[in-house]
Amino acid sequence: MSNKKKNLDIIKHLQDHRSIRQFTNEKIPKEDIEQIILSAQAAPSSSHGQAYSVICVTEEEKKSKLAEYAGGQQQVENCSHFFVFCADLHRLEKIARRSNINMKEPLDSTEMFLIATVDATIVAQNTAVAAEALGLGIVYIGGLRNNPDKVSDLLKLPYRCYPVFGMCIGYPDSKNIPEKKPRLPHKAVFYKNEYLNFEKTLTYIEEYDEIMKTYYEKRTNGKRSDTWSETMIDKRKIPRRLHLKSFLKDRGFPLI
Structure with a gap:
């Protein structure tokens, strides 16, 4: 296969994405999870800082709790593996302390908050692309931010680490695969x-x-x-998750 043909296959793969919310009971093999993780880690990060951590949740009791915290989203409980992507400055603060360097001022900055959040997001997209390349389905779960404190406690996230969102990964139920949702021109x-x-x-x-x-x-x-405009106005006209500002401040992301 020529390089151009391979590249066209990648483009087709990217453009064929759709969110999957119905999964079979089949579990993803360990070797496939390892390939997904390696692909995720290959993502670029700001200054090679890798300011993220990923929690792979397979324990049924924890998945059930996370489904509840996300607003009763059963796909969290029913998927094979549930990944939680975290913006993580805890690791940097710890290695700085080992060198007797106080990093409080830079770590308190909005810039570092953005760096960690963007790093986690890019890693998540690599994860999605790799999983779909293996024939798996994914759906992002922003609902974790409904109860970020409970999620953090359940997963034992340290100070300066917060859950940005989750991702369900599993084998799609072939009878419930949605049509590809149209995008804006x-x-x-x-x-x-x-x-x-x-x-x-x-x-x-x-x-x-x-x-x-x-x-x-x-x-x-x-x-x-309803139209797209009507849907977006309806979803965004009422402020949501106003608790996040105080939560992030308590977790070591004061922002301002």
């Missing part, structure tokens, strides 16, 4: 040289609203017919 989100005036992208958004309306009608057998 690339002209609505990808601009050349400078940010494009909103009015110039409005046509693309209106076209997309109609596409998503049709998608939801088909997916729900007519029970749902």
Whole structure:
């Protein structure tokens, strides 16, 4: 197989992503998990700092608790492996102390919070791509942030380490694989040289609203017919998870 053919296969693989919430009972082999982890660790990180940690949860009791903390999302309990991606500055603080260096001021900064959060996110996406390449399905679980304190206690996360989100990984139930969800037209989100005036992208958004309306009608057998714009406004018009600011401050991420 030529390099170009391999690269085209990778592109097709990336563009075929969909969130999987129904899994079989089959467990992922240890060797596949090892390959996923190696792929995750190959992700780039800021200054090679690798300011993240990943907790792989397989104990049924813990998965059940995490499903509850995430708002009753049963896929957390039913997947083969549940990964929790953490922004982690604890390790850096510990190695600095071994050298008698006080890192409080830089570690308290918003920049370091962003570095750790972005590192964890990039690692998670590598994890998703690797898992899907092995024929597995994934879905991100931001619901862990509903109860980040309980998640942290359950997983024994140390100071300066917080759960950014989780990810269900498992074998997809072939009878419940959803259609690929349409994305915004690339002209609505990808601009050349400078940010494009909103009015110039409005046509693309209106076209997309109609596409998503049709998608939801088909997916729900007519029970749902909202547009993307309506959905986003409805989801975001009420502030959510306002507890996160105080939680992060208590965990060693004061931000401001």
